[in-house]
Amino acid sequence: MTDTLQGPHTHPDLHDLLDRMTLEEQVSLLAGADFWRTxxxxxxxxxxxxxxxxxAGVRGGGPLVGGVKTAAYPVGIALGSSWNVDLLHEIGASLAREAxxxxxxxxxxxxxxxxxxxxNGRNFENYAEDPVLTGRLAVAYVHGLQQNGVAATPxxxxxxxxxxxxxTISSDIPERALRELYLRPFExxxxxxxxxxxxTAYNRLDGVYCSEHPWLLQTVLREExxxxxxxxxDWGGTHSAAESTRAGLDLEMPGPARARADLLQEAQRDPATAAAVRERAHAVLRLIERTGTFTHPRDVSDAAERDTDHPGTRALIRRAGAESMVLLKNTGLLPLAPGRTVxxxxxNASAAQIMGGGSAQMNAHRAVSPLDGLRESGHAxxxxxxxxxxxDKYLPVPQVPVRITYRAQEGGAETARDERSQAEVMWFQxxxxxxxxxxxxxxxxxxxxxxxGTYDFSLAxxxxxxLQLNGDTLVDNWEAWxxxxxxxxxxxxxxxxxxHLNAGPHELVVTFSPNDFQNGIAGFNAVRVGFRPEPAEDSVRxxxxxxAQADYAVVCVGTNGDWETEGVDRWGLDLPGRQNELVQAVLNANPxxxxxxxxxxxxxxxWLARAPAVLQAWFPGQEAGHAIADVLYGHADPGGRLPQTFPATLKDDPTHPLTPDVQYPGENGHVEYREGLYTGYRHVDRHGVTPLYPFGHGLSYTTFEVSNAxxxxxxxxxxxSVTVHVQVKNTGTRAGSTVVQLYVHDRESRLERPHKELKAFAKIHLDPGQIGSVTLPVGMRDLAYHDPAAHAxxxxxxxxxxxIGQSSADLPLTVHLTLDTPWSEPTR
Incomplete structure (x- = not known):
């Protein structure tokens, strides 16, 4: 065996390369080298x-907070609101360059x-409640990313x-619901x-971890x-060595190997495991090949990362943000007239809420707040x-420099120094x-x-x-952690x-040490300092x-990345804190x-009945304030349509009975999807509930008529397959966009089906008075349901x-289609 197979810029034969590798080398590829690298x-x-x-951005190899700057795009649910496959393709291509x-x-x-x-705590990261809308957008995003040389990872x-x-929880999902709803976007x-x-997901599926689920990874994903x-x-989501390898999991992340620490010994004892190791190693090599890394190796060090603010990226994010905003209600107040006071x-007025929390965080090039955007627009x-x-769910993090001194133990000699740009530190390196x-x-x-005055402090x-101030302990999160x-x-x-503090600077000292709590990601340590003046009691007044002194008021309410985040579900449906009180008070003061x-x-x-205009802006990325100002003043049409039903109350959500149980959030390690197929608008149709706003709803600054299907x-x-051609006319006085939606209703079926299911949609932009048309395809799978007994x-x-219409509750057109012979497609 020679020591080298190919030069650094050649295109290898992967099977030959595998033949030349030792078993130990093959095994080494099946877990990361560190947190971000193979x-x-x-x-x-x-x-x-x-x-x-x-x-919604490319953070690179740095920490979840701080790190190299990068572009922050609208979050998933915002892009889902766009219903625009071309936009998703464009964003995928732009993200490839960022990567x-x-x-x-x-x-x-x-x-x-x-x-x-x-x-769901990660609502904001996902596209929609509907599998077809989710799948169509995901296909476009993946195409845009991979056509530019960067691998997607749905x-x-x-x-x-x-x-x-x-x-650890097991998602127990009936097979029809699993196939028709939850697997469909992946398929x-x-x-x-x-x-x-x-x-793979962290959870179990019907009792088996997804990362070692042979039916999921081999039968469905690869064979079907x-x-x-x-x-x-997922990071820390591998639970076995040989078992996960044989089940179809190629790569344990992060590294070095934890669950697969003994994989080499197991493969040396078992030929079946050794054969699986070779197959898994081939998948790693193929990914390296597909990304062009064999022919053009990249500098993968964090020190080589670039924070380029590309021309055109800001404009794309701003445009995408405006196209994602959903005008829920408008009695004529919007767009705002220029030359008035606001x-x-x-x-959320001066705080730019541009992203959710968890692993979706990044250090954005900038963060434009609604206040910034309205001031910089120059219209007021x-x-x-x-x-x-x-x-606030947690007290705000001071955005000030933090000096860090390290010792091997308390009172020991200093071993290293570091500096961070804010008072939240996550140690990935x-x-x-x-x-x-x-x-x-x-x-x-x-x-x-x-x-x-009085100030609040916190630690998590x-x-x-x-946390100490002048030698006195302010917050103790040590002994009782x-x-x-x-x-x-x-x-x-x-x-x-x-x-109580006097006005002026105050030095805070935080001491930190890892604990023995094992979490599956070796060496993950973090600390967050919070600091805020105690709010004035009459602040709402x-x-x-x-x-009351302005011509217009824009009341900016909602949440932030502490509430909407990975790792914990949402708090409920009511706005946190005194925000509803604030909205009522502002509406009383200024109509x-x-x-x-x-x-x-x-x-x-x-407060909805009294509000003349309600705009859902989501977390629209770093250009948030500019995109908001564009929509408020009518420079951009609010292009969004709801990708999720807004229930009037929590009890109208199909997974939330009056008391927590096994259906949500789960009991005894299991969450049962008892609602089956009936989520979102399917639940609304079946149970006759009236949502606050239906799936697909959204207003434009103009009006549209759909006809002549x-x-x-x-x-x-x-x-x-067939196609449906639909005429669309802009009947208003402004340019704008709408989304034509097609739902299928099966008049009679052997198995129960939802009343209707979204199967096709198209977004169209028209000038005032312009007439256009859209074409909506309908094929066999659009007419089909999954029959578990027939495996087909x-x-x-x-x-x-x-x-056909413009929302799940606005479908004025119906055309009839007859399937003259039955059709089936086996799943195995």
Whole structure:
């Protein structure tokens, strides 16, 4: 055997390369080298491949907070609201360039779990409650990314529809619901876009961990769907060595190997495991090849990452943000007239809520708040502002420099120093000589008290922590540390303290040390300091008084990345804190008030009847304030349509009975999907409930009429397809867009089916008075349901209604289609 197979810039024969590898070298490829990189085999010039978190930006190899700057795009549910496959393709292509800037050949995106519940903590990362809408958008995103040389990694496969106990809980899903709802977007993206990688979910599926589920990874993914890419675990989501390897999991992440630490010994004892190792190693090599890394090895070090702010990216994010915004209600107040005074009120007025929390966080090039955007637009003669109330789940993190001193143990000699840009530190990398499992850190920072008064302080940490001011302990999170809701469930809950401060600077000292809480990701440590003046009791009244003095008020309410985050589900449906009180007070003070919502999912709106205009802006990326101003002043049409039903109350959500149970959030390690097929608008149809806003709803600044639906053929033979041509007219006085939606209703079927199911949609932009048309395809799978007993997709001969309109509750057109012969497609 020679020591080298190929030079650094050649295109290898992968099977020959495998033949030349030792079993130990093959095994080495099946777990990461570190948090973000695969292992290299220098003897054979096999390079490392770097992966990076997405899906709304490319963070690179840095921490979840801080790190190299990058572009922040609208979050998943915002892009889902666009209903625009061309836009998703464009964003995928733009993200590929961002990934290459960070030396990454793989983006851990898109997130395509279907929205089952209103309380999923990662609602904001996913596209929609409907599998077809989710799948169509995901296909476009993956095409845009991979056509530019970066691998997509659709996630989380499968059954990760909530965050409660996600690391261990079993999602028990009836097979029809699993096939028709939760697997369908993955099937679409595999068959139509050929993703180069897929990430497994943390949870179990019907009792078996997804990362070692032979039916899921081999039978369905590879054999039925023809998947040819790599399957990787979520971070810390591998639970066995030989078993996961034989089941079809190619890559354990992160590294070094934990669950697969003994894989070499197991493979040496068992020929079947050794054969599986070779197959899994081939998948790793193929991913390296597909990303061009053999022929053009990248510098995968974090030091080589570029923070280029590309021309055109800001404009794309701004345009995408506006196209994602859903105008829920408008009685004529919007768009705002220029040359008037505006009061921008609320906790999200001057705070730019551009992203959700968890692994979706990044250090954005910039963050434009609604206040910034309205002021910089130049359309108002005066822009005033007041907070009114807070919406903090955790106290705000001081954005000040933090000096860190490391010692091997408390009182020991200094071993290293570091500096961070804010008072939240997540350690993914450590200075040389620091043991991630045994160190003592002292963090020093200075906060400024703007006035004499009472101030709140807090600590939350994955590890023991203590906060001191002038030698006195303010917050003790050391002796009584217990696991809580922060840091994906690996950290404590927030612990608070309070002190009276004089105006001026004050030095804070935090001591930190890892604890013995094992979390599956070796050496994950974090600490967060919070600091805030105690809110004034009459702050709501003061804000309302300011609003009364302006021509217009824009009240900016909602949540932030602490509420909408990975690792913990949403708090409920009511806006946190005193925000509903604030909205009511501002509406009372100024009838010309726009309610600007920024959330990651549905919320209740007890003030809705009195509000003349409500705009759902989601978390629209770094250009948030500019996109918001564009829509408020009519420079951009609000292009969004709801991708998720907004229930009027939590009891109307199909997964939420009056008391928690096994249906949600789960009991005794199981969550049962008892609602089956009936989520979202399907639940609304079946039970006759009236949602706050229906799936697909959204207003434009103009009006549209859909008419003259023409079916290419009234009768269909098994295996064929038809198209529906629909005329669309802009009947208003402004340019704008709408989404034409087609739902299928099966008049009679052997198995019960939802009343209607979305099967096709098209977005169209028209000038005033312009007439256009859209073409909507309908094929066999659009008419079919899954029959578990037959192990097949089945479309029964008979009559179907194709319902067409502009939302699930607005379907004025019906065309009739007859399938003259039955059709089926076996799944195995």
């Amino acid at each position: 292992a290299a085999v220098p003897r054979l010039n096999i390079p490392q491949l770097k992966v990076s978190d997405g899906p 290459l800037d960070k030396g990454a050949g793989v983006l851990l995106a898109p997130t395509i779990n279907v929205l089952r519940s209103a309380l 996630k989380h496969f499968a059954g990760n529809e909530s965050e409660y106990q996600r690391g 679409m993206v595999v068959r139509e876009a050929d993703p180069w990688a897929i990430m 769907w023809g998947f040819t890419g790599l399957v990787m675990s 009061a921008v009120i609320g906790p 003669t005066r822009v005033s502002t007041a907070v009114g109330c807070d919406n 450590y200075p040389q000589g620091v043991d991630p499992r045994a160190f003592h850190a002292t963090l020093t920072l200075t906060v400024h008290a703007p006035h004499d 940490s994955a590890g023991h922590s203590r 217990t696991p809580g809701a922060t840091y994906f469930g690996f950290g404590s809950d927030e612990v608070r303290g309070q002190r 003061q804000a309302a008084a300011l609003a 010309h008030t726009v309610v600007l919502l920024q959330t990651g999912g549905p919320v209740t709106m007890p 023409q079916l290419s053929a009234p009768t269909l033979t098994a295996g064929e 997709w089945v479309a029964e001969a008979g009559d179907f209604d194709l319902l």
